[in-house]
Amino acid sequence: MAKTIPDGKNELEPLMKLIGILSTPWTMLLLHRLHLEGPKRFGELKRRLGAISTKTLTERLRMLEGEGWLNRHYEPTVPPQVTYSITDKVMELDGVLTELVQIAEQWYGKKTKKGKK
Amino acid sequence: MAKTIPDGKNELEPLMKLIGILSTPWTMLLLHRLHLEGPKRFGELKRRLGAISTKTLTERLRMLEGEGWLNRHYEPTVPPQVTYSITDKVMELDGVLTELVQIAEQWYGKKTKKGKK
DNA sequence: CAGCATCCAAGGTGATACTG
DNA sequence: CAGTATCACCTTGGATGCTG
Numbered sequence: 001m002a003k004t005i006p007d008g009k010n011e012l013e014p015l016m017k018l019i020g021i022l023s024t025p026w027t028m029l030l031l032h033r034l035h036l037e038g039p040k041r042f043g044e045l046k047r048r049l050g051a052i053s054t055k056t057l058t059e060r061l062r063m064l065e066g067e068g069w070l071n072r073h074y075e076p077t078v079p080p081q082v083t084y085s086i087t088d089k090v091m092e093l094d095g096v097l098t099e100l101v102q103i104a105e106q107w108y109g110k111k112t113k114k115g116k117k
Numbered sequence: 118m119a120k121t122i123p124d125g126k127n128e129l130e131p132l133m134k135l136i137g138i139l140s141t142p143w144t145m146l147l148l149h150r151l152h153l154e155g156p157k158r159f160g161e162l163k164r165r166l167g168a169i170s171t172k173t174l175t176e177r178l179r180m181l182e183g184e185g186w187l188n189r190h191y192e193p194t195v196p197p198q199v200t201y202s203i204t205d206k207v208m209e210l211d212g213v214l215t216e217l218v219q220i221a222e223q224w225y226g227k228k229t230k231k232g233k234k
Numbered sequence: 235c236a237g238c239a240t241c242c243a244a245g246g247t248g249a250t251a252c253t254g
Numbered sequence: 255c256a257g258t259a260t261c262a263c264c265t266t267g268g269a270t271g272c273t274g
Contacts, residue, residue, distance in 0.1 A: 012145055014221035015214075023140035025267075028129055042236050053268050058237060079235040080274085089224075096216045097132075103209060104131035142247080159256050170248050175257060196255040197254085 021067060026052055026060050031069070031086060039073070039085035138184060143169055143177050148186070148203060156190070156202035 022028060026049060033048055034040060040048070046057050061084060064070040069090050075081040139145060143166060150165055151157060157165070163174050178201060181187040186207050192198040 012149060012218075014225035015218050016145060017225045018217060018221035019136070019140045019145065023136045028133060028136065032129060046236095051268085054237065055239090055269085056267055059267090074236095077235095078274095082236060092220060096213055096220065099213045099216070100135060101129075101132050103213065104135035107206075108131035108134045163256095168248085170250095171257065172249090172259090173247060176247095191256095194255095197257095199256060 021064075021069070024060065024063070026056060027064065030057075030060055030064070031090060034070070034084060034086045035090075039083045041081060041083050045084065138181075138186075141177065141180070143173060144181065147174075147177055147181070148207060151187070151201060151203045152207075156200045158198060158200050162201065 029049055030045070033045065037048075042057070042061075045061075046052060046054065049057065052060075061070065061072070065072050065084075068087055071085045071087055073083040073085070075083070146166055147162070150162065154165075159174070159178075162178075163169060163171065166174065169177075178187065178189070182189050182201075185204055188202045188204055190200040190202070192200070
């Protein structure tokens with residue numbers, strides 16, 4: 001989570017929590033992958049994300065699972081297979097995320113070929 | 118910003134940036150205050166936010182001003198008066214934020230009087 | 235394969251003191 | 255009043271090495 005989010009006695013607490021989760025490094029990429037590519041195994045996920053460390057990936061996965069954002073399916077084969085997929089809950093964010101993506105694209109995207117960067 | 122946001126070669130870059138700004142500690146509270154209480158001076162803002170340090174408040178203010186989210190009005194009186202207010206740009210986020218707040222409230226709020234905490 | 239345990243470096247924040 | 259400058263601390267992610 002974006003760690004030090006003070007708050008505490010404010011009505012924005014829930015929002016802070018949501019934003020906090022969404023903004024934790026790798027989380028968006030993770031959900032994004034799982035969303036448009038379907039269930040994936042640990043190794044596959046790690047490769048697809050690139051530079052993430054097993055430690056961080058594990059933390060994110062556990063955290064999101066705990067929050068009910070991901071499902072963890074363990075297949076006790078040899079070697080073991082663990083597959084992750086997003087829950088229906090996360091789909092509720094689809095609309096808002098789409099809007100956010102649009103605004104983000106509008107503000108920071110360089111689609112207008114006039115990219116500043 | 119939620120600091121280490123890797124990305125780099127991904128189409129979610131703009132979103133990451135937006136989320137990153139929104140999730141930077143104190144930013145939401147800051148925008149929230151300015152949004153429903155109107156323009157405010159540095160000191161007032163600091164008092165209203167509670168535990169924020171002058172250093173952090175200054176950083177946030179400068180950052181948001183640089184992003185075009187806030188207006189900084191300097192009045193060279195003695196003592197000097199500096200007033201901050203949100204820009205129209207930020208108002209574009211109003212809708213999405215409202216939605217996000219709803220979902221957040223639904224997922225993490227304890228409005229159902231059955232609050233877990 | 236999927237993860238856990240360690241060590242360590244880096245960035246961010248709070249506290250404090252000082253200035254135009 | 256509105257910052258700026260320092261410093262010390264704490265959280266967090268990366269790199270490694272090891273295991274069922």
